[in-house]
Structures are given as structure tokens and as C-alpha cells.
Amino acid sequence: MMTRTLSELNAASVGEVVAALGAVFEHAPWVAEAAAAHRPFARVEDLFAAMRAAVRNASDERRLALLAGHPELAGRAARDGRMEPASVAEQASAGLDRLSEAEYARFAALNAAYREKFGLPYILCIKRHGRVSLLRNFEARLASTPEAERAAAEAEVLRIAAIRLNALVSGEGPLRTTGRISTHVLDTVSGRPAAGVEVELAEFVSSTESVVVARAVTNADGRTDAPLIGGRPVPIATYELRFSIGDHYRRAGFELPDPAFLDVVPLRFGVGDPEGHYHVPLVATPWSYQTYRGS
Structure with missing residues (x-):
């Protein structure tokens, strides 16, 4: 993972920006492409604000696809390695790659119940949670409404993206993620x-x-x-x-x-x-x- 300065990204081509930041939002390089149109940015915060605006101004279909593109926690894609490298590292940081069979079964049941109710994968910025907090949050959100849960999922996507962006871009005005x-x-x-x-x-x-x-x-x-x-x-x-x-x-x-x-x-x-x-x-x-x- 190569860190780029904000000034380098301001001077780069759109293709180079997408190559550098396309994975900040899971399987959604269009977010980086849309934000690149608003350069130059004086602060990393401004770059993130443009990416956030790109998500919020996107069509409902595209926003739903953004949520649907996230992998389940400790799901089959995680076990088979079919995820963005950032997601692999994030799930590993919470120990989700080292669960017992009983723990995998618990996550599988929670993932299935969540997807059946909401039609989406459960999304959480797991770098902000320990194992106990993660499971408590998972179970609590299963009791939510579809409208509230979609808003919660989008908020978690933005938290994940902020951490990823801070790791990729250096410059004035970094995001508060640590x-x-x-x-x-x-x-x-x-x-x-x-x-x-x-x-x-x-x-x-x-x-x-x-x-x-x-x-x-x-x-x-x-x-x-x-x-x-x-x-x-x-x-x-x-x-x-x-x-x-x-x-x-x-x-x-x-x-x-x-x-x-x-x-x-x-x-x-x-x-x-x-x-x-x-x-x-x-x-x-x-x-x-x-x-x-x-x-």
C-alpha cells in the first residue's frame, strides 16, 4: 500500500487518482473518480468531503450497490480470500480470520438473519470494535428497522473509508481516525x-x-x-x-x-x-x- 501526498493527487490524472484511491470505498472506484473532478484540495478533510458528497449524491441504485458490495464479517468471502486487501486486513485485525468452527457458525447465523431481514450484508467498521462490542452491535442492529439500518450501514461505510483514506493520503487536515x-x-x-x-x-x-x-x-x-x-x-x-x-x-x-x-x-x-x-x-x-x- 503506497501513501501519496495530497499535492501529488491534486496534480495526478483522474486515472491515477482512481488507481490510488479506488478501493477506499469497497468495489466502488466511481467514488474516487467523482471526487477527482473537484480538485485541487487544500486538506485531506476536503478530499474526504468530496468523496462523501459523491456517495450521498449518487443514485439510490448505486448507493445500494455500494452497501451490497461489502463482504460479510467472517463470511465465506472472508474465509476464501475473495475480498479487497483492505477488508482482509481489517477483518484480520479483529481476529475474524482465527475463529473456531463454533464462532464461525455463530457469525454465519447472524449474517444469514441480517441478510434475510435487510437484504444487505451487515457492515461495521470493525477496526473500532473489539470482539465483544462487535457481536453486541451485530445483535442490537438485528432489531433495527430497514430505514434506520440503511442509515447505520452508510455511516459505517464512511467510517471505514475515512480510515482507509487516512492510510493512503498524507497532507494538511488529516481525518480524526486514531x-x-x-x-x-x-x-x-x-x-x-x-x-x-x-x-x-x-x-x-x-x-x-x-x-x-x-x-x-x-x-x-x-x-x-x-x-x-x-x-x-x-x-x-x-x-x-x-x-x-x-x-x-x-x-x-x-x-x-x-x-x-x-x-x-x-x-x-x-x-x-x-x-x-x-x-x-x-x-x-x-x-x-x-x-x-x-x-
């Missing part, structure tokens, strides 16, 4: 940041099961060198940060009991805004801790 999870650790016994603390971030994929999505070690500032999640939407989910604070105090020379009163400290929190910044610090001693949502 969030992050970050942390730092403060040792209140020494009154200093806690360096060398192992940190693990896990996402709950069911009420009882979690999957580790990031590991890091705090630096001299008590922070991780990079966000634990960054540069993409933070999937809506329940997460848990796990801090190996007991090892930190052992290295500092504290004689901790065995087992230590606090060894691995878990902080469980929820993310409801995929484009938000969730800074979740740990303020600790060998016998106590606290947290808050920071900035």
Missing part, C-alpha cells in the same frame, strides 16, 4: 517515576477470556516508549493493564513477603471512544495503588 492507550508508573515511596516495570495490556474477548495485545517496559520517565495502542482506532472493549510492580520493588531492595501483598497490579477499564486518548497511570507503593484517567 486513538491511543498510554500509561506511566509513579513510585510514591521514592517520589520518582518507576523505570523497568513490565506492563501488559489485555483485551477481554469474552466475559472470562482475555488476549494480550501489547507488552512494554517503562523507561526512565516511567512511561512506555510508544503508546500501547496508537496510530489506529482503539477498539471498543474492556481492557486490563497489568503492572509487575512487585518486581520493581524487589529490584529497589524492598524485602517483600512471599507472596507479596501487591505483585502484579491489574487495572481494568473500558474504552467507548475509539478516537479518544486513554491515559491510565499507576501510582503505587508496595502496599497500595491508585489510578485515574489522565491526559
Whole structure:
């Protein structure tokens, strides 16, 4: 996937714009072609606004075809690889390429029920959702009306397109499509940041099961060198940060009991805004801790 600058796209031929951006909307290169007629664009936001207008001004038949062109989540096209490369990557990011047979069967039943009721594939910007949130959304939208569901599907198509466009085009006025999870650790016994603390971030994929999505070690500032999640939407989910604070105090020379009163400290929190910044610090001693949502 090659990134192009906005200035390059402003100077390119229509064919080159379509070649670069034709897959931003699934199987709908006509959106990029229509937007290209409104160049030059000063900001990436302006380019996206032109693409959004092209969709909204299209015929009802074409808008329905745009929705119908999206693959089902964990459907047969996904399993057989008959999707746009961006869709393959998006479904893989949510683990939909690694489901058990029982999980595939659940998605197959949901997809069939949705298509029978609405005549369209269920569309969701899955980069913004964890597994639990995805299934909760799927089941909730099955109770919707055809009119409301079509509007919801078009909104999700635009969210998907915005993320894809931001990944393909650089320039002024990028779209707000990313969030992050970050942390730092403060040792209140020494009154200093806690360096060398192992940190693990896990996402709950069911009420009882979690999957580790990031590991890091705090630096001299008590922070991780990079966000634990960054540069993409933070999937809506329940997460848990796990801090190996007991090892930190052992290295500092504290004689901790065995087992230590606090060894691995878990902080469980929820993310409801995929484009938000969730800074979740740990303020600790060998016998106590606290947290808050920071900035």
C-alpha cells in the first residue's frame, strides 16, 4: 500500500487518482473518480468531503450497490480470500480470520438473519470494535428497522473509508481516525517515576477470556516508549493493564513477603471512544495503588 501526498493527487490524472484511491470505498472506484473532478484540495478533510458528497449524491441504485458490495464479517468471502486487501486486513485485525468452527457458525447465523431481514450484508467498521462490542452491535442492529439500518450501514461505510483514506493520503487536515492507550508508573515511596516495570495490556474477548495485545517496559520517565495502542482506532472493549510492580520493588531492595501483598497490579477499564486518548497511570507503593484517567 503506497501513501501519496495530497499535492501529488491534486496534480495526478483522474486515472491515477482512481488507481490510488479506488478501493477506499469497497468495489466502488466511481467514488474516487467523482471526487477527482473537484480538485485541487487544500486538506485531506476536503478530499474526504468530496468523496462523501459523491456517495450521498449518487443514485439510490448505486448507493445500494455500494452497501451490497461489502463482504460479510467472517463470511465465506472472508474465509476464501475473495475480498479487497483492505477488508482482509481489517477483518484480520479483529481476529475474524482465527475463529473456531463454533464462532464461525455463530457469525454465519447472524449474517444469514441480517441478510434475510435487510437484504444487505451487515457492515461495521470493525477496526473500532473489539470482539465483544462487535457481536453486541451485530445483535442490537438485528432489531433495527430497514430505514434506520440503511442509515447505520452508510455511516459505517464512511467510517471505514475515512480510515482507509487516512492510510493512503498524507497532507494538511488529516481525518480524526486514531486513538491511543498510554500509561506511566509513579513510585510514591521514592517520589520518582518507576523505570523497568513490565506492563501488559489485555483485551477481554469474552466475559472470562482475555488476549494480550501489547507488552512494554517503562523507561526512565516511567512511561512506555510508544503508546500501547496508537496510530489506529482503539477498539471498543474492556481492557486490563497489568503492572509487575512487585518486581520493581524487589529490584529497589524492598524485602517483600512471599507472596507479596501487591505483585502484579491489574487495572481494568473500558474504552467507548475509539478516537479518544486513554491515559491510565499507576501510582503505587508496595502496599497500595491508585489510578485515574489522565491526559
